[in-house]
Amino acid sequence: MPFEWSRWLLLGSILVGASPALAHPGPSAALRSLDERIAATPNDVALRLRRAELRRSMGHPRDALADLRVASRLDPTEREVWLEHALTLIDLGKPQAAERELTRVIEAGPPHVRALAERAHLREADGRLELARHDLDAAIAVDQALDLYLARGHIDERLDHLDAAAAGYREGLAALGPAVLLRLALADVERRRGAHEQALAVLDGLLAENPSRADWVLRRADVLQDAGLSEAATAERMRALVLAHAAVQRRPTPLHRLVLAKAHLALGQRERARKQLALVLEQAPALPEARTMKAHLDESLAPQGPP
Amino acid sequence: MNTPPILSPLRSPSYAALTAALLLWPGRGHAAELERHPYLQSATNTSIVVVWTTEQDSSGAVEVGPSPDQLTTVVPSAGVGKQHEVLLTGLTPDTRYYYRVIGDDAPLAGGDQAHTFLTSPPPGTPTKFRAWIVGDSGKGNDKQLQVRDAMLAHVGRSQPHIYLHMGDMAYDDGKYDEFTDNFYAPYADILRNTPVWPTLGNHEGASSDSGSESGPYYDGYVLPTAGEAGGLASGTEAYYSFDYANVHFVVLDSHDSNRAPDGPMLTWLQDDLLATEQEWIIAYWHHPPYTKGSHDSDSESKLIDMRENALPILEAGGVDLVLGGHSHIYERSFLLDGAYDTPSQAGVGVLDDLDGSPLGDGPYQKPPGLTGHQGAVYVVAGHGGTGVSQDDEHPLMYFAEAKNGSCVLDIQGNRLSLVNIRYDGEVTDRVAIIKGDGMIVTSPDGGEALEAGQSREIRWTTVGNVPKVELELSVDDGATWTVIEDSIPNTGSYTWTVPAANTEHALVRVSDPEVPARSDESNATFEISSTVTLTPVDFGHVWRYHDQGEDLGEAWHAADYDDSQWSEGPGQLGYGEGDEATELLDADPNHPSAYFRTEIELPEGEMLDAELTARFDDGIAVWINGKEVLAVNVDDGTDHGAWASAETEDDEPVTTPVDLGALHSGHNVITAMVKQSDEASDDLSFDLKLVATVQLEPPPPPPGGGSDGGDDDGGSAGSGGGPDDGGGLDGTTSLGGSGSALPPTVGADDERASGCGCVTRGRTRGSAGWLLGGLPLLVLLGRRRRALAHR
Structure with a gap:
């Protein structure tokens, strides 16, 4: 068996007794190392905090809480301890307690981007969209980060504040440069708010850089459809189909085949779409977008009950 | 990125103007002192960023040109500060440049053979290149240096073209001084020639934040956010992609970015994979999807997230190689696909359970081009300097070794090879992937020092039906080739007498005489010394x-x-x-x-x-x-x-x-x-x-000194030379002089050829074994010579 080599190597390293492999044996050398260091310096808040984070990441939030309790006693003013406490509470399924802790972080000092973003996420999750947006505004005022722009735009879209969403995405593009996700989000929201020219301009910009992207041509077709240009939309979908076919010929990956399935679906060719999707899922059963698409397709193809 | 902002280049301003500008800047009462020596960032085929820091605020500029004494273009930094980032644009692809860094009104570094860089080849070209892979190295200890030196000894003059760091480059907390002392200082001689492409480790994450792209990690590095180096614009330095030759590299942030399948990072990933037209896809991030080293991929959330969420997208996009660090060990998998379960199961997702080694069962095979779900190799390279350990054997790993080291990756057209170089210089693991048919030269493979007259095995491995092979030698980094054997049975090895050629730029090429494009050459140059005793x-x-x-x-x-x-x-x-x-x-x-x-x-x-x-x-x-x-x-x-x-x-x-x-x-x-x-x-x-x-005396040059137009996916004259190769702008070198061949005759019947062309009248015994084997040399020198285009 091929692995025999490593067995022998491991055995050899143990036998010679000088192997660095023995420096940190155990399920987590990092955790063990922290254990040792904390045993030596039990009042080191930074070490406690690091172990709490590691324990949380290893799926042991209650062990993390134990560290955080000690850290909090050692330095009751350390905001990072409160933040880690909040994150641990989220992992424990206690969003309200987590939000209180995040608020404590936010109110105790200058704007804390991570705390604001986490609190926005909690607030968005239970529908307090305006509050969530407010947090993200505050975070963006400090740091212009892609995730923050996307999250705020998403909330704006949920609030049906499409003008604000578009403006927010444009603000992000001005700050960050031509991030693809912001451009796609902007194209979508421009389409939704009826700014077809603007949407097409964004998509044309993307297609100028990547002319063979069939999925972006499909988005363009959707804009044309919404603009009442059905024939042009159909022509674009046909173009997308050709591009998708060519891409699969050139690079037969499930990702490209998934785009081909989308092109078929956009043209109303549901069986062909389903066939392509089956091929995708045969190779890539765990591809998230393919699974979602299949569920939608199955639902749409399911026999309808009596009216 | 850090302030000051990067300036657009000023093409060839006059020296006088620059000097005047430098003198006019305020506060120039002292000579600037380097803190971080120059390092290279965001390299593309037409641009590169030179970064350095000084102990005190200073002005700055970069002089660049085709040779150390022709630094004819001067590009100033944006202003006065400690960190300077100078973008050089308008460069020629696959071309060697030299540079000097100016601080205030005095040279700080460079203007010599050592401060040089090679621009990337154009995307899509199957140019041979080499990458160094290091993870979890930033301890500032002896092991880190041993790992570095073992790599340097292994590669010889064929230094890596790019440096991929898997994260944890600045222990303990990724602070500014830790970066300076544990990353920029120990690798200074490499970083001045070799662009580094990092990913954030958890130790850097202690001081740097991906959401805001702030902290020493993000301050020190200048990474593409707008697709400048290939791929799609991510809008963040936390995750990005770049192209080099025919490879698309994807760098993700497993530590501090959203790892959800519908989160921004993995949504961008899917878009990015759809956009690339490259033949190979290599992805890396800090937390490996499979490991049982100092961390456990079955029990730690970040590792599980990356396996369960990122791998389905990557494999559907055709990823070939996935690299990671974090776990302090070297581990290398079988050829895998679809192994997303938690815990990982033995045999589940293993497409090829052989060793994948060109010296063993042969390379892993994939269909030509880029396909999805045809398998990928997963490597954990978290052994760059910190203490190593192994908790268990991971069932999907072919090889594991809890010893410090690093990896060298070589790509040549449709062939990928990776070796693990232990801190003591031993190569303890080899793996290769071939897409379609082809062959891989395994020896000499670069870095060797051979002596004329020495008997040496040329070894290779083949995928596909290749009954006969042709063997060739280049002494000028692939610019021209000389036939060793034009058609011999494909046995995988050939006993070769090293000919007289005084060169540090030797390569061996093995090809299919029926399909010349089906070939492979030494991954890097080796040395032949014709000074023989x-x-x-x-x-x-x-x-x-x-x-x-x-x-x-x-x-x-x-x-x-x-x-x-x-x-x-x-x-x-x-x-x-x-x-x-x-x-x-x-x-x-x-x-x-x-x-x-x-x-x-x-x-x-x-x-x-x-x-x-x-x-x-x-x-x-x-x-x-x-x-x-x-x-x-x-x-x-x-x-x-x-x-x-x-x-x-x-x-x-x-x-x-x-x-x-x-x-x-x-x-x-x-x-x-x-x-x-x-x-x-x-x-x-x-x-x-x-x-x-x-x-x-070296063999005479090929007739006419030209080339006969060999395959175009092999030797890169421009890319193979190290920083000291003394080559011109295109990096090519050639052996001067002609010299005559060795006497192509032997005397009486009882004469025997000696190892270096010496022939005695058959009266040797005992320790004179070197005398054997000279005839092939004489024969070689009398053979036809064929010069081939290097690209």
């Missing part, structure tokens, strides 16, 4: 001798003297002591003189040194081509009747340098006379050793 006459050498007491006068020194009636036998020759291999006549009374002759062939070249050692009893004189080179105890002359002027014992050999004018290339005659001290002496001894150091 020969022993054309060793103790035990077989001599012709005359011991009958006859006066031979002077004629017996002549090259054409007929000694065919003489006896012959190996040294030691003599009598009376019992240690003779050949017993000579013990006359009564003794004859004053015994005569010895031998003939040798020396190769074409310059004689650098020669030394002769003689064992004798009692007096001796030695001539080479009639010129006396040794005389001991022959004060009374070398007439036949003269006796030795003193007694001696043969256990005290005499060594003397040889007048180089006595020896010459080709045929040489050595004659010796041994004298008795008197009529009654009861012993006589003779044996002799001649050692010569010859600078062999």
